[in-house]
Every structure is written in C-alpha cells, then in structure tokens.
Amino acid sequence: MDRSELVDLLTPEGFRLLDSLPPWDAQADVVRLVSGLRAQGHPAGLVASVLSQSRLRAKAESKFGEFASRMLFTDAGLEQATRLSVAALHAGRYSAAGISRVADLGCGIGGDALAMAALELEVTAADTDEVTAAIASYNLAPFTSATVVNARAEEVDLADVDGVYLDPARRTAGHSETERLTKASDYSPSLDFAFGLGERMPTGVKLGPGFDRSLIPAQAEAQWVSVDGQLVEMGLWFGALARPGIRRSALLLGRAGTAELSADADSPDAEVRGLGEYLYEPDGAVIRARLIGDLARELDAGMLSEGIAYLTSDAAHATPFATAFRVLEVLPTDEKKLKAALRERGIGTLEIKKRGIDVDPAQLRKRLQLKGTASATIVLARQSGKHVTLLVERV
Structure with a gap:
C-alpha cells in the first residue's frame, strides 16, 4: 500500500465500501468481485485497497481475534505485528512495574501500543514509515491515552516517559514482499541504541526467537515465547521490567492456559542415559x-x-x-x-x-x-x- 492508496481508503466512501464487503473468502472469484465493484462505479485503486484490507483482516484474526475486523493493516505490518495475547503480557509488565508512560519506538501497525493503551497506559507510538504511522493512528484512535508520531526512534523525545518498548525492524523496508535481515547489525533502530536505553531506563526489546544468544546483555531478562507450540519471539527486559532472579524464561501460551519455566541462568544439561519407554x-x-x-x-x-x-x-x-x-x-x-x-x-x-x-x-x-x-x-x-x-x- 502506498500513500495515495491509503488516502483513498481513509475516506467515508472507502470505509463504507470496506464495511459492505462480505467476509473474505480465499476461494472466491476475485476477478468477478472486482468487476462487480467497478460496475458500481468505484475507482479501481479504491477497489484494490478495500479488497486488500478485507484479505488482511481475515488473516489477522489469528493474531487479533475479533479486533481485526475494525483495524487496518499492511502485509509487512501484519507479518511483524505482535499477537494480541502476547502484547497483553508485554503491557502487563509495564503496568506491574508501575510504569504509566511508555514510548513504543517502531510501533508498526500498533499492536503492542494498543494493548498498553487498553491498560490505560499513556503511549507515544512512533514509526519512521509514513503509511505505517497513519495506519497505527487509525488503529489507536479509540484510545485517548495513545499518540502516534511519524518519526525515527532515535528522534523521539523521551523526557516525559517512564519506560520504552522497541521492536527493531528485522526486515527490509516496505509494506509487502519484504526480506528478513540476517545480521543484527542491520536492525533499525540499532541494538546499540536499544541496549543503551536499557542501561538507563526500563526497556523492553522484541527480537526474533533465533537471536544470537551471545549478544544478550548480562543484565537483561531473556524470555522466549511460544504460542500453541509455535515459537514466536524472544523478549529482552531491562531495569524494573526484568524480574529479580530471572535471566532465562520459557513462556508457553495455549488453549490450556499459560505455563512458564524460568531460571537465573542457562541450566546444565542432564546426563545422557539409555533409551527408556x-x-x-x-x-x-x-x-x-x-x-x-x-x-x-x-x-x-x-x-x-x-x-x-x-x-x-x-x-x-x-x-x-x-x-x-x-x-x-x-x-x-x-x-x-x-x-x-x-x-x-x-x-x-x-x-x-x-x-x-x-x-x-x-x-x-x-x-x-x-x-x-x-x-x-x-x-x-x-x-x-x-x-x-x-x-x-x-x-
């Protein structure tokens, strides 16, 4: 989605058309659907935009549940967005630590900021991409405690916040067909910037589950999160957000509930033994x-x-x-x-x-x-x- 497509979508006509569409059906005849909407007099660009949003909303249900039907997305933004169940746990850390004003740097489409705002935290959400920031503004509009700015993480004034959350970009720039960055040195904002914030204020950093463990700062709590058996992220928590005595954690979320295994360090492997039953x-x-x-x-x-x-x-x-x-x-x-x-x-x-x-x-x-x-x-x-x-x- 480019800027002009978003401008067309963010109009009364665009929202009426989007809300009038039937539930997305991946098996439907898209050509016939497009022809029907064009015959009604809708511009080709707007038709493409609303159909894309309808598809993304259906895809987003696995991450955002019923909230997906009232949100906007880009392909890349949805791919990188935190699941709402995980975002709620992130937000809970800040609330439990007594942190009420958070800067979400690299907010994407606003998933984590949405969970924080739902807990009545004051959130300043920033993203360097203009279209992504605009979509985050729409998704966070119901929350008066949330503000979105179009700015680089390094440029956001942190004087009035108590804590920071960062989700460094780990893919190439763009709204679709992005590629994964293989080197941590290419992340944006940089890990030096993120870890530097962790040295001076409560900070959370979302990273991929395969992140190089040798780069984990000694003072951080590292938590790997699995949802329904799928490993989805590794979070690093600094300052008041890191729990005393815990440096390694495996958190499992699923239909049966939540379970966590934690320790103050890597645990030594057990002894090798013969095959049992x-x-x-x-x-x-x-x-x-x-x-x-x-x-x-x-x-x-x-x-x-x-x-x-x-x-x-x-x-x-x-x-x-x-x-x-x-x-x-x-x-x-x-x-x-x-x-x-x-x-x-x-x-x-x-x-x-x-x-x-x-x-x-x-x-x-x-x-x-x-x-x-x-x-x-x-x-x-x-x-x-x-x-x-x-x-x-x-x-």
Missing part, C-alpha cells in the same frame, strides 16, 4: 532458553544423546513444556530395511520427526514409497551419539 520433545521456547536440563530433572529424565534436544525416561509425566511419546519399537536405520519394516506394518501415512540427523523428511518420505492404511510417527535422532530410528506414538 518414553521420549520427550521439549517445546521450542524451552530449547532456546536452554532450560532442557531443568525440564529433564523435573521429569526424572535424561538426554537421549549429548547436544540433542530429546529426553527419555521410564515413566510418563504430564508436562506442558514437552510433547511425550511412547516408544513402540526401534526400527532399522538402513533406508531399505526401514522401507520394508514400514510396509510390513501397513504404514501409508508417516510423520517424520528428526534432530541431529541430516535428512529431508519430505524427500525421505517419498523414497520410502509408503503403502497401507495405517499412520505412524517415527523419530530420527541420535542415541548416545549413534543414529537411531524410533517408532513412537503420542501419549
């Missing part, structure tokens, strides 16, 4: 937070192999921090023998999980030429350093 696959947040050892001790489990994020034990223990599997059989590692073993069992649908093994599951599945009506899960990993293939079932 049960196998555990830790959640990605636990793995990234390097709290596998603590989880293993909670489960009375050991490592399947050194450096491999699978745990094994002789008993099943319920935990939100890992998926548990019952080990049914140890299958051959040789591909031809594995193929024969799966055919003997009539397995035609196969889930392949792997760690520490250089294999493409999709290509392996094709080579196995599966036949049969049964479905199964196999785990390709290392046991005490040696390749092992396990037939398992979820507990």
Whole structure:
C-alpha cells in the first residue's frame, strides 16, 4: 500500500465500501468481485485497497481475534505485528512495574501500543514509515491515552516517559514482499541504541526467537515465547521490567492456559542415559532458553544423546513444556530395511520427526514409497551419539 492508496481508503466512501464487503473468502472469484465493484462505479485503486484490507483482516484474526475486523493493516505490518495475547503480557509488565508512560519506538501497525493503551497506559507510538504511522493512528484512535508520531526512534523525545518498548525492524523496508535481515547489525533502530536505553531506563526489546544468544546483555531478562507450540519471539527486559532472579524464561501460551519455566541462568544439561519407554520433545521456547536440563530433572529424565534436544525416561509425566511419546519399537536405520519394516506394518501415512540427523523428511518420505492404511510417527535422532530410528506414538 502506498500513500495515495491509503488516502483513498481513509475516506467515508472507502470505509463504507470496506464495511459492505462480505467476509473474505480465499476461494472466491476475485476477478468477478472486482468487476462487480467497478460496475458500481468505484475507482479501481479504491477497489484494490478495500479488497486488500478485507484479505488482511481475515488473516489477522489469528493474531487479533475479533479486533481485526475494525483495524487496518499492511502485509509487512501484519507479518511483524505482535499477537494480541502476547502484547497483553508485554503491557502487563509495564503496568506491574508501575510504569504509566511508555514510548513504543517502531510501533508498526500498533499492536503492542494498543494493548498498553487498553491498560490505560499513556503511549507515544512512533514509526519512521509514513503509511505505517497513519495506519497505527487509525488503529489507536479509540484510545485517548495513545499518540502516534511519524518519526525515527532515535528522534523521539523521551523526557516525559517512564519506560520504552522497541521492536527493531528485522526486515527490509516496505509494506509487502519484504526480506528478513540476517545480521543484527542491520536492525533499525540499532541494538546499540536499544541496549543503551536499557542501561538507563526500563526497556523492553522484541527480537526474533533465533537471536544470537551471545549478544544478550548480562543484565537483561531473556524470555522466549511460544504460542500453541509455535515459537514466536524472544523478549529482552531491562531495569524494573526484568524480574529479580530471572535471566532465562520459557513462556508457553495455549488453549490450556499459560505455563512458564524460568531460571537465573542457562541450566546444565542432564546426563545422557539409555533409551527408556518414553521420549520427550521439549517445546521450542524451552530449547532456546536452554532450560532442557531443568525440564529433564523435573521429569526424572535424561538426554537421549549429548547436544540433542530429546529426553527419555521410564515413566510418563504430564508436562506442558514437552510433547511425550511412547516408544513402540526401534526400527532399522538402513533406508531399505526401514522401507520394508514400514510396509510390513501397513504404514501409508508417516510423520517424520528428526534432530541431529541430516535428512529431508519430505524427500525421505517419498523414497520410502509408503503403502497401507495405517499412520505412524517415527523419530530420527541420535542415541548416545549413534543414529537411531524410533517408532513412537503420542501419549
């Protein structure tokens, strides 16, 4: 979306047309829909804009729920926006720390600022892109405590705020078809700027879950967040926003509720042990937070192999921090023998999980030429350093 498209959309005619559209249907005949709207006399540019917004609102429901139907988005803005459930936890940190005035630097379409404003925090939301800032202004319009400015993070006056939140741009500039930046030195604003703020005032920094751990400042609390099993972000918290005694945290959000595993440092891995009756696959947040050892001790489990994020034990223990599997059989590692073993069992649908093994599951599945009506899960990993293939079932 460029500036002219946004100007056309932000008109009474634009909003009437957008609100008149039926729910977005990805299978609908878009050409026919466009032709119908054009026949009603609507300009081509406006038709394109409202259909794009209708598509994005439908896509945004997974992040913003029912609020998505009253918001505006860009493709890139939605891709990078914080899920509302996670943004609410961010906002809660500021409120719990007694911080009432926050600068959201690099606010994007305003997801985090929206959650802060909903808790009646005073928010100054800034974005360097003019279109994105305008969309954030629209999304935050219902909140009198929120102000949006079109400015670079480094230019925002912080004299009247108690804390700062930053979501540095980790993709190339633009509103669609952006590319991920592979070097932390290319983030905007820079990490030096963000971490510098953390040294002098309460600061939160949202980063990707694969962020280089060697760059994490010693004084920060690092929290990896997983939503319904999907690892979505790593947050760094400084000053009053960092909880005493916690430097590593794995936070899991899901339909069953919220669960957290935390420690004052990386936990040492558990000892490697022989294969037990049960196998555990830790959640990605636990793995990234390097709290596998603590989880293993909670489960009375050991490592399947050194450096491999699978745990094994002789008993099943319920935990939100890992998926548990019952080990049914140890299958051959040789591909031809594995193929024969799966055919003997009539397995035609196969889930392949792997760690520490250089294999493409999709290509392996094709080579196995599966036949049969049964479905199964196999785990390709290392046991005490040696390749092992396990037939398992979820507990």
